[in-house]
Amino acid sequence: MLAILRDLLKYNLEFRIGIILVGIVIGLAGLSFFSPYPPTDVYVVAPDVPPSAEYWFGTTSRGQDVFWQLTVAIRNTLLFGLTVAVISRVLSLVIGLLSGYKGGWIDRALMAVNDTFIVIPLFPLLVLFYFVLRDSMSWLLLAVIMAALGWAYDARLIRSVAMSLKTREFTQTAVFSGMTTREILAREHLPYVMPIVFSTTMNNMNWSIGLEVTLSVLGFTDINTPTIGGMIYWANQHTAMVAGVWWWIAFPVAVVIMAFVGLFLLAVSMNEYIDPRSRLSRMGGGAR
Amino acid sequence: MSGPVALKQPMTPVASAAASTEPVLQVRDVQAHFRTHHFGVSRDVRAVDGVTFDVRRNEIYGLAGESSSGKTTLIKTIAGAIKPPLEVVGGSIRFSFLPDYPGLHAAPPEVLERVRWRHLSYVMQGSMNVLNPMRRVIDTFRDFAWRHIGGSRRAFEERVADHVSRVRLDPAVLRAYPHELSGGMRQRVTIALATICKPEFIIADEPTTALDVIVQKDVLGMIRGIQREMGSSVLFVTHDMGVHAHLTDRLGIMYGGRLVEEAPTPEVFARPLHPYTTYLIGSLPRIGDDTPRKSLEGSPPNLADPPPGCRFHPRCPLAMDICSRQVPPMVETLPGHRVACHAVNPGAAA
Amino acid sequence: MSGDLLRLDHVSKTFTRGGFFTSRKVEAVKDLSFAIRQDRPEIFTIIGESGSGKSTTARMILGVERPTAGALTFNGLDVGALRTREDRMRFMHAVQPIFQNPFEAFNPLKRLDRYLLLTARRFGGATDEAGAERLADEALRKVGLSLAEVKGRFPHELSGGQLQRVAIARALVSSPKLIVADEPVSMVDASLRMAIVTLFKALRDDLGISIIYITHDLATAYSISDRIIIMQKGAVVEAGEARAVLAAPQHPYSRQLREAVLTPDATPAFSA
Numbered sequence: 001m002l003a004i005l006r007d008l009l010k011y012n013l014e015f016r017i018g019i020i021l022v023g024i025v026i027g028l029a030g031l032s033f034f035s036p037y038p039p040t041d042v043y044v045v046a047p048d049v050p051p052s053a054e055y056w057f058g059t060t061s062r063g064q065d066v067f068w069q070l071t072v073a074i075r076n077t078l079l080f081g082l083t084v085a086v087i088s089r090v091l092s093l094v095i096g097l098l099s100g101y102k103g104g105w106i107d108r109a110l111m112a113v114n115d116t117f118i119v120i121p122l123f124p125l126l127v128l129f130y131f132v133l134r135d136s137m138s139w140l141l142l143a144v145i146m147a148a149l150g151w152a153y154d155a156r157l158i159r160s161v162a163m164s165l166k167t168r169e170f171t172q173t174a175v176f177s178g179m180t181t182r183e184i185l186a187r188e189h190l191p192y193v194m195p196i197v198f199s200t201t202m203n204n205m206n207w208s209i210g211l212e213v214t215l216s217v218l219g220f221t222d223i224n225t226p227t228i229g230g231m232i233y234w235a236n237q238h239t240a241m242v243a244g245v246w247w248w249i250a251f252p253v254a255v256v257i258m259a260f261v262g263l264f265l266l267a268v269s270m271n272e273y274i275d276p277r278s279r280l281s282r283m284g285g286g287a288r
Numbered sequence: 289m290s291g292p293v294a295l296k297q298p299m300t301p302v303a304s305a306a307a308s309t310e311p312v313l314q315v316r317d318v319q320a321h322f323r324t325h326h327f328g329v330s331r332d333v334r335a336v337d338g339v340t341f342d343v344r345r346n347e348i349y350g351l352a353g354e355s356s357s358g359k360t361t362l363i364k365t366i367a368g369a370i371k372p373p374l375e376v377v378g379g380s381i382r383f384s385f386l387p388d389y390p391g392l393h394a395a396p397p398e399v400l401e402r403v404r405w406r407h408l409s410y411v412m413q414g415s416m417n418v419l420n421p422m423r424r425v426i427d428t429f430r431d432f433a434w435r436h437i438g439g440s441r442r443a444f445e446e447r448v449a450d451h452v453s454r455v456r457l458d459p460a461v462l463r464a465y466p467h468e469l470s471g472g473m474r475q476r477v478t479i480a481l482a483t484i485c486k487p488e489f490i491i492a493d494e495p496t497t498a499l500d501v502i503v504q505k506d507v508l509g510m511i512r513g514i515q516r517e518m519g520s521s522v523l524f525v526t527h528d529m530g531v532h533a534h535l536t537d538r539l540g541i542m543y544g545g546r547l548v549e550e551a552p553t554p555e556v557f558a559r560p561l562h563p564y565t566t567y568l569i570g571s572l573p574r575i576g577d578d579t580p581r582k583s584l585e586g587s588p589p590n591l592a593d594p595p596p597g598c599r600f601h602p603r604c605p606l607a608m609d610i611c612s613r614q615v616p617p618m619v620e621t622l623p624g625h626r627v628a629c630h631a632v633n634p635g636a637a638a
Numbered sequence: 639m640s641g642d643l644l645r646l647d648h649v650s651k652t653f654t655r656g657g658f659f660t661s662r663k664v665e666a667v668k669d670l671s672f673a674i675r676q677d678r679p680e681i682f683t684i685i686g687e688s689g690s691g692k693s694t695t696a697r698m699i700l701g702v703e704r705p706t707a708g709a710l711t712f713n714g715l716d717v718g719a720l721r722t723r724e725d726r727m728r729f730m731h732a733v734q735p736i737f738q739n740p741f742e743a744f745n746p747l748k749r750l751d752r753y754l755l756l757t758a759r760r761f762g763g764a765t766d767e768a769g770a771e772r773l774a775d776e777a778l779r780k781v782g783l784s785l786a787e788v789k790g791r792f793p794h795e796l797s798g799g800q801l802q803r804v805a806i807a808r809a810l811v812s813s814p815k816l817i818v819a820d821e822p823v824s825m826v827d828a829s830l831r832m833a834i835v836t837l838f839k840a841l842r843d844d845l846g847i848s849i850i851y852i853t854h855d856l857a858t859a860y861s862i863s864d865r866i867i868i869m870q871k872g873a874v875v876e877a878g879e880a881r882a883v884l885a886a887p888q889h890p891y892s893r894q895l896r897e898a899v900l901t902p903d904a905t906p907a908f909s910a
Contacts, residue, residue, distance in 0.1 A: 169739055169743045172700075173753060176734055176757075176809075177753045178730065178756060188745050355798055500688055501854065504898065505898040508907075528828075530901060534900045573861045578861070587797035588797055588827070
């Protein structure tokens, strides 16, 4: 694992840039634990102070330090994206691999569910959830709902790879070596879908963070938990742009873009490394 | 051409006149390597390592070889299909119609465009790659060949229909889409496509390997017929020795990225000199023949780390001390019969 | 009936292609019958070109595909009706496959010995690592290799011929009664081909394993088969003792096939 990191750092520019960007963002999130102010408290500092030596990113109209507020917000946003990605990846892996390998009625049943999720209009549904649940809508619940809505497309992608893996001869060798279905999926097929899982993890995080920001900006989430979207929501509530408090919006947006780009670059470079073909070529088997 | 082949093939007057001129293709000491760099692991696979041969006018030159013999790489190099990690490291590949460039890979695209189809064409294994699945067969002909032939559209289509019937296809296939044709028909379409401009040189890379044997026999007969009719040269690559025995005029045997033997085909089969060739021919099973076959021990050389000297020496029954030290030179041991082997040509390596 | 190792009784397989309204039936195998006896191991060859149904037949015998009509029994058990994992494991213990492409037969990302050791544990009765290694080594020695040569190696490090031997050794680890070999040498170099084909003979004579050898190559079929059937478009056109059939084929298709074989020492077909 360490050797992989070393190789990637040494030979891949995208990885280097990606790791720096994501490193900065994660570092920011880590700083939240040292915040001098409780994150949900307001009017702890003088409002509307522009960026200065004392308040690096300025302060908000609600009397919060933008820098420390931002550390908490990005931590929650990243955690949110990660939760959605992990839950939905597990769902899409299990369903995609099983559906593609088993075929028959299992495939038909799973894909019927799958296609239902693909065609459901996402945004109205999320807004509906907000109106039904209102105050009991926590960020964790929102993450679970989004994960439940975000696996379907990638499950189809994984299924198509699994279907072609099923027809390859080594799958039959595995069957006739006495492997169980679970072993075949986990040991024989999983390495071939890992590139998809990796790139879709990053994409899925970007998607869920983007959607969360959108929902928050519109006020359709639990606005009391500080997130990037939540910060922009409050900034809009106080007409920050009109009032000239540009730092209240600019810094959260800059950080979230850094996270987006960093994750994307990591996905791209990791993908190249983990791809079975490139792996084979490194092992010396690609020239055949 | 040497005796037995010439006797067997009465050549057309045009062709015999042309046969006296220089070879259509001269391959000189070509070296092509695969160079890869992957996360710190650098590899140099010497897939083609110093190959020299000529293809004459009006002949079918066969190239035979097994896995990791380098024949696929050699044919890619000759066809100019050099894509990284493949690199031409040395040598030259000179076509008589393209004397100014040491190979197709060195020629600019507009020059290639001019010679392609008119002077040079390909028949590859996967016929689907050439035929656009979204277009009718006649449209593919129009895309590739109309420019070179010219004339009215009607005259062109008549000529195509005429040509297609020569490969024993119903001209109705021209109105079909590629997926509507069987594998054998598609392969015949690609052969028709490769020959319609009457090119001087055709590169055929395993063109019949994917076909069933009955269809294969038909297609091979057609390739020979068309070649004879047009007096063109064919470089025919296949691993199937049976096909070589029946189709090619001269045959080069490759092993480990080098040519090890070259002679008129009947001579290769009747009097193989290189120990590898002897095994290759002796190991072929024949119906009605029950003598036990000797198989070659060991495995083909790893071209990333080939054995020194003669690349066959670890598997060779005649291996001597010198074989592991010195690369045997290609020597014309008998008239028209070249062999690279220390045991066959003692003292050749001076 | 009880003396038959494998018995196919009027077996047919029909695939349905296309959608709801345009579905059409493709008969891959039509009314195929033959039997292999328990007490007389043999190499039974199925010859055919693409689309002849020979691979579908192999898949049905391996229990991967179920016949649409007729009965296919192994040791009196209906192969298509193996439901539980126990039943299928018992079946795979006795029937093992060898595939066409040796480079595809093992996961390119995994080490080769893994499959051998796993087969030894699941089918060979090995209870610990040492026992599994012993079984794997024994099987590899039967094909002219040894565990020391294979252990820790990846598929790309071996030649096609060696890989196909490893594939055969893996099948042997479970000491099967029947091996189904679907085009086992068509992707192997010609100079290594006969070594593998003659290995089948040794398995039959020394280990008493019956082999279903599926091929389009008449020459190798001639050199090892006891009985052959020739299939065309799903139906058997000719069947009988291998040498007799191949020396003097009767059916027009078999004759055409026989004539299309390009033997290296006949007079060239396309030169005169």
